[in-house]
Amino acid sequence: MNTATAPDAAEKAERKKASKSKNTLKKTSKKTSKFATEPGAQKNSDDGLRVLLKLASHRDRIMLPVWMYALLATVGGTAYSLKKLYPAQADRDKLGASIGTNPSLRALYGPLYDTHTLGALTAWRTLGFGGLLVGIMVVLLITRHTRAEEESGRLELLGSGAVGRNAPLSAALSIAVGACFGIGLLAVVVMLVLGQGIAGALALGGCLFAVGVAFAGTQAIAVQLTETGRAANGIGALILGVAYLLRTVGDAAGNSGGAGWVAWLSPFGWIERVHPWAGNRWWVIGVTLAAGVVAAGIGYRVQNARDLGGGLLPQRPGPPSAGPGLRGVFGLGRRLQQPTLLGWMAGLFVFGIVMGSIAKGIDQLLNENQQAEKIIGRYGGVRGLTDSYLATAISFLGMAAAFYAVQAVLRLRGEETSGRAEPVLSGAAGRLAWAGSHLVFPAIGSALVMAAGGLGTGVGAGWVLGDFWGWVGRMVKAGLITTPALWVIAAAGVALFGLRPKWTSAAYGVFGLTVFIANLGPLVNAGQWLVDLTPFAHIPKVPGGAFHWAPLVWMTLVSVVLTGAGLVGFRRRDVSSD
Template sequence: MKGFGTGSSDPELKTATGAQSQAPKVMTGRKGSGRAGSDDGLRTLMKLAARRDRVMLPIWIYALLATVGSTAYSLKKLYPAQADRDQLATSIASNPSLRALYGPLYDTHSLGALTAWRVLGFGGLLIGIMVMLLVTRHTRAEEESGRLELLGSGAVGRNAPLTAALTIACTACFAIGLLAAVVMIVLGQGWAGALAFGGCLFSVGVAIAGAQAVAVQLTETGRGANGIGALILGVAYLLRTVGDAAGSSGGAGWVAWLSPFGWIERVHPWAGNRWWVVVLPLAAGAVAAAVGYRLQSARDLGSGLLPQRPGPPAAGPGLRGVFGGVIGLGRRLQQPALFGWMAGLLAFGVVMGTLAKGIDQLLQENKQVEDIITRYGGVQGLTDSYLATSVSFLGMAAAFYAVQAVLRLRSEETSGRAEPVLAASTGRLAWAGSHLIYPAVGSLLVMACAGLGVGIGAGAVLGDFWGWVGRMLRAGLVTTPALWIVAAVGVALFGLLPKWTAAAYGVLGVVVFIAYLGPAINASQWVLDLTPFTHIPKIPGGVFHWTPLVWMTAVAALLSGLGLDGVRRRDLLP
């Protein structure tokens, strides 16, 4: 077949394997049967899910535990004396910007309380991302690929896939919470506070898992389900930020109680251990999961509850012809995710930019924190250093978009949708290029929005609005080559080692882990140099050099070229 090395287009083979099947989307244990709640096949599905996640889950768990341990270690070095901790608490209590960034600090007499203050917000968000991806991977993504339909034709209960996904996700969260508690006990912190701390990490994962159980019922695609989940996470984190900034003295402080991230902060590990608050995210997760089961029973397999807009009867101009069809199809598939990331990072950039006015208070009062922020930002001015750090952190988040856009190629191949495209006169490189435009140009647009958002926020609170907008827009744009490097690793894996394409997320995790925690724990320079974000010119305030940008662009082009050459030479899945 043109465009393929090997592979059959036999329609009977397609139907037998479940790919491209036109059979009705009905599963054994279907709606209205006496077995609607059956868990037949649950144990087998759990074994399958555990096997598929045998690499990804240990990496997530290790990264989160390393975050807890390294954060505790760095805080012990930053605030060795009680006077330093008391000064930190005073700064946070009087500064809404600091509370919005890190959350409230409830006690200064233990390293555990400081660690909980620093870890719960960011760590809870990472656990939420992990759980969101897990639940979607084993439910909606399986439906979209057709594999769940094949499984459902056997002795598999209707609720078994969702139950297996929730069990795996909650078990992973329980392991993280338990091991995090053990880490803090080994560091000499009280066992009651350690258990409360671990309970926070476990319970926030349960809450997000329940919410994602609802999200996967609403849309027909795994990408759409992850988009809804990301929106839920973003809103929850924003509510936490607004509530913490307002404080507990009045005003909008109650808003934090609307978010699971706000709930786990108010457990007060090592500062009162309010166990009853842990019940809130657990109960919310259980209720949301029950709603997810109920919604699942109200739909057919493969469909979503949100109405899908019917397509036009004929292809538009952008989808006609060989070249236009390939480019137009890539645009249709990639454009929604691009717009979502642009809007999300623009909003988060505005929030981070508005914190610039208050951040210098903490930096001026604590030399150790000033040194860390300077290592992140690489410049002398405290405000400039914080803003450069903010753009760098947003760049780390945007790198997930770059990898996601590249991995769309592998999704199209494994789902069988690439076969009819390549069966015509479309070449492999043209097909791959229609998708790779988005991690290339899309990364530039996403970082432009991130820098623009930081500039808008900083200009609103610091004055010189258009000056800050221009400087931070430039800072966002020069961060783009770091995203290209990470995306190019995904392209190389897709072309040369296609079965390991998903390992691009693992590479990204290592890069982000080093870039985020390396400066805080005073890591050696050679370790920091392993991440491309270290080599980005620090703007504003730093000295701009073209050399690292040129080298990173060249390396990204080389890796991408190797990957595309592999796509041209290897066999593709039929």
């Protein structure tokens, strides 16, 4: 045997063994995973879509039914209330005349195209507000299953395995579009049960479905622009706000000329012009659907062109060292919560201006309809129709601001589950101090949001009614008086966070149920005991009603007890526990 060749022989044997092991591993991988690919091969962009759809459906198994029920209850409750408000054709004709001659009412509700059917009246009242709710739903859904997952790092983990690049966005769009289709279909069933024509019912359901598809497409682009889920939701909310403002401006101008064409720049304006039960213009639904499909296509193109975890809008680097405002746990909480607070204050201020500016025309809407005045009285005050309406407006602003209060509380759980709370708590910061740095915003921030909403309402009312500074002062006071109701809802979220952290997101369910009862209870003449279950029923109806301290004190005490229970629970349990 030639010993000089032994190392060469050993090397060849080793290479042969390695090659055999590699081939065995490759064969085993093909058998064990249907998604496995050859080295260097490209994964299918939608690999793993079915699995992600199952996961998303499981995560949304509670939230989606709540959204769908709330929207359907809005349609059914509105139809029921309109049937009682305007039982005779003469009443409906007066309503149509008022809408046609009052730009403020058109800005609030949109144009009324027909007064001869209950279906046309229902479409007039529900398409604007219902379309906005559908838009909010799809914005939250798509961000939840795309950018939020990417920000947390879970999407990168999934993408390294059997999931294609486009699968998460495809799953999110499928869930959102499927939910919109279900809402539209069930809306058709509700209107058919109420005895309305099938063509108009299909048009109404098609409008709700199409506007959801349109905003799902725009949100598919929005989640590509930024690096955080919170910013993506902010961009989506901005798109919704601009679209609603364009619809408002266009509807206020009317069809006689001027700026009426502006409504055609908004999906909300498009679905109004379908005219359910008053022409059924199907091609407008087609345009709305096409816009959503095109926008979603752009979202896919942008997603495939950017880096995972990155966004088209560059992230501005912070200063190399923290300033005085960021030193300490309260500075960190302010940095995290302040942008959301300022956004809500600005939004409610603008919406308050819109609500206050139509106070002068509210009497034309009611047309001396005693049933309508009675319902407004159940919402608001009792010393005058204008005061009652403005109290009702403040109540609606409070219901919107309650969402902010819950959102601010749930930021605690988000920081905990993301792992960002542990490094903070591992230092000198105590648990109660860290929690307090966030809870100060649903406490004081709720008051600031309601003050901004009251200020906007006062500005709008003072502009059209005169006595500008008088109305500003009265409406700011009315807004601040509503704050204890927000504290109760937020405190329920704190209690869940501390005692049952796994169910912290159920705070949104508490908010939804409370607002649902407060909003639809007076419309459907629900029992007073049911309306009294909501904290909004115990707020003094200012302006117009008598002011009492007792309900405000009791609601404050309830919120303190719930918050205290939550903080005690958080102090005793493990961080990031379920």
